[in-house]
Amino acid sequence: MNRKYRISFEKLQILSDIFWRKxxxxxxxxxxxxxxxxxxxxxxxxxxxSLIIVSALENKCKILYTEDMQDGQIIEGKLKIENPFKxxx
Numbered sequence: 001m002n003r004k005y006r007i008s009f010e011k012l013q014i015l016s017d018i019f020w021r022k023x024x025x026x027x028x029x030x031x032x033x034x035x036x037x038x039x040x041x042x043x044x045x046x047x048x049x050s051l052i053i054v055s056a057l058e059n060k061c062k063i064l065y066t067e068d069m070q071d072g073q074i075i076e077g078k079l080k081i082e083n084p085f086k087x088x089x
Contacts, residue, residue, distance in 0.1 A: 001015075026055070026058075026059060028051070028055070032051070032054050032055065032058060033051070035054045035057075036050040036053070036054045039054055039075070043075065045069065049069060052064070052066075053075055056079055057075065057078060057079050061079060062078070062079065062080065063079070063080050063081075064079055064080070064081050064082070065082055065084045066081060066082075066084075067083050067084070067085050069081045071083040071086050
């Protein structure tokens with residue numbers, strides 16, 4: 001955000017503090033990594049995208065907002081990928 005949007009590091013520190021207070025941070029487990037490899041193979045996403053998907057599944061998220069994956073896709077019948085920037089008519 002510093003390079004792309006020219007937000008100062010001081011403001012980014014404030015945002016970081018807000019995020020840490022607002023959102024729960026969870027650690028990865030070996031089973032998460034194994035599942036991410038399986039998701040990458042099955043859905044043809046990169047390992048890193050698959051790790052995000054698996055983290056969302058493990059934490060019982062129903063929607064994953066991203067502009068980088070297939071909008072509307074349902075993963076394992078539980079997680080819907082949604083592009084927040086796609087215009088809905």
